[in-house]
Amino acid sequence: MAKIITVTSGKGGVGKTTTSAAIGTGLALKGYKTVIIDFDIGLRNLDIVMNCERRVVYDFVNVVNGEATLKQALIKDKRATNLYILPASQTKDKDALTIENVGAVLETLSGEFDYIVCDSPAGIEHGALMALYYADEAVIVTNPEVSSVRDSDRIIGILQSKSRKAELGTSVKEHLLVTRYQPDRVTRGEMLSVQDVEEILAIPLLGVIPESEAVLKASNQGVPVIHDQKSDAGQAYGDAVARFLGEERPHRFLESQRKGLLKRMFGG
Amino acid sequence: MGLLDYFKQESRSSASIAKERLQIVVSHERSRRHQPDYLPALQQDLMQVIAKYVNIDPDEVSVQLDHDDQRSVLELNICLPKD
Numbered sequence: 001m002a003k004i005i006t007v008t009s010g011k012g013g014v015g016k017t018t019t020s021a022a023i024g025t026g027l028a029l030k031g032y033k034t035v036i037i038d039f040d041i042g043l044r045n046l047d048i049v050m051n052c053e054r055r056v057v058y059d060f061v062n063v064v065n066g067e068a069t070l071k072q073a074l075i076k077d078k079r080a081t082n083l084y085i086l087p088a089s090q091t092k093d094k095d096a097l098t099i100e101n102v103g104a105v106l107e108t109l110s111g112e113f114d115y116i117v118c119d120s121p122a123g124i125e126h127g128a129l130m131a132l133y134y135a136d137e138a139v140i141v142t143n144p145e146v147s148s149v150r151d152s153d154r155i156i157g158i159l160q161s162k163s164r165k166a167e168l169g170t171s172v173k174e175h176l177l178v179t180r181y182q183p184d185r186v187t188r189g190e191m192l193s194v195q196d197v198e199e200i201l202a203i204p205l206l207g208v209i210p211e212s213e214a215v216l217k218a219s220n221q222g223v224p225v226i227h228d229q230k231s232d233a234g235q236a237y238g239d240a241v242a243r244f245l246g247e248e249r250p251h252r253f254l255e256s257q258r259k260g261l262l263k264r265m266f267g268g
Numbered sequence: 269m270g271l272l273d274y275f276k277q278e279s280r281s282s283a284s285i286a287k288e289r290l291q292i293v294v295s296h297e298r299s300r301r302h303q304p305d306y307l308p309a310l311q312q313d314l315m316q317v318i319a320k321y322v323n324i325d326p327d328e329v330s331v332q333l334d335h336d337d338q339r340s341v342l343e344l345n346i347c348l349p350k351d
């Protein structure tokens with residue numbers, strides 16, 4: 001039985017797809033057979049971030065409609081063995097997904113995979129609900145910024161009331177992932193700190209991903225940033241995956257990396 | 269607001285203002301999460317009735333439904349004007 005992890009946020013553009021690609025890849029690199037599903041029907045993007053956009057023949061909607069088998073639609077990642085991608089459709093109707101047909105696909109995948117990572121679309125409408133309904137665990141991607149934090153709280157409320165787990169009287173395990181964090185701006189009082197976000201959302205912190213040039217470079221090249229273990233964001237995602245798997249790791253990149261004036265003058 | 273308060277406000281970091289605003293809006297929205305859909309309409313109706321007798325500020329009326337194990341309590345809070 002696979003564990004289903006939904007990467008969600010309410011707000012768009014906060015780093016869900018970047019995170020799905022990184023966490024999915026990270027789990028696969030740790031030896032777990034993993035599939036990442038793009039639930040953003042009509043706005044497919046996971047494929048380009050994972051550099052398999054030219055290999056898409058069939059998609060998730062083809063599978064739910066019975067136009068293709070899962071085997072035909074799944075794309076094997078070229079870098080990480082154990083990793084597969086199920087792309088979203090680029091054209092079809094958003095309402096093609098239903099609780100029943102998504103459930104059937106997840107059920108089949110569940111027999112073959114250790115982890116199923118669901119990359120949610122933005123919003124709190126149908127698509128986001130489909131992505132979170134079957135979640136065992138959820139990674140709530142949040143930027144340290146008012147609208148993102150507020151939307152994360154909304155989506156947490158939805159996880160706690162509309163997910164399958166909630167309907168069955170249990171709960172989805174929630175993880176907070178703060179992304180695009182800029183420690184120097186936090187120091188200057190211009191940005192909410194990780195502690196502020198944790199305090200407001202009151203869910204356990206999985207990790208903090210700094211704002212990083214490596215992320216744009218990674219998506220330009222179609223290589224999930226977690227492969228770039230020289231980069232701050234790559235290491236931060238590596239830590240987050242390790243913590244997800246139960247390892248204890250200190251949080252890094254919470255302090256400004258830029259050297260202060262004194263340090264620059266006197267070395268150190 | 270006194271002059272001193274004004275300067276205090278100015279010197280507060282924008283992050284701490286953001287945090288305070290978020291705490292307020294999030295706690296407000298959480299308390300609404302489990303409320304039935306008819307509550308806003310009920311609040312409207314109640315306000316119209318009360319407004320027949322007293323001049324009230326719509327912001328000074330709150331209708332809330334609280335639950336414990338035994339029962340649900342409909343709480344109506346209205347601040348009446350001073351005179």
Ligand SMILES: Nc1ncnc2c1ncn2[C@@H]1O[C@H](COP(=O)(O)OP(=O)(O)O)[C@@H](O)[C@H]1O
Pocket residue numbers: 009011012013014015016017018019122179180181209210211212213215216219233
């Ligand atoms: N840690 C980060 N540092 C810098 N840019 C980032 C970071 N995380 C995400 N981004 C950028 O933000 C944009 C939105 O990211 P994406 O993962 O597509 O968000 P979503 O899936 O939530 O819409 C992309 O351009 C991405 O490169």
Ligand SMILES: [Mg+2]
Pocket residue numbers: 016017018040045120121
């Ligand atoms: Mg996305």
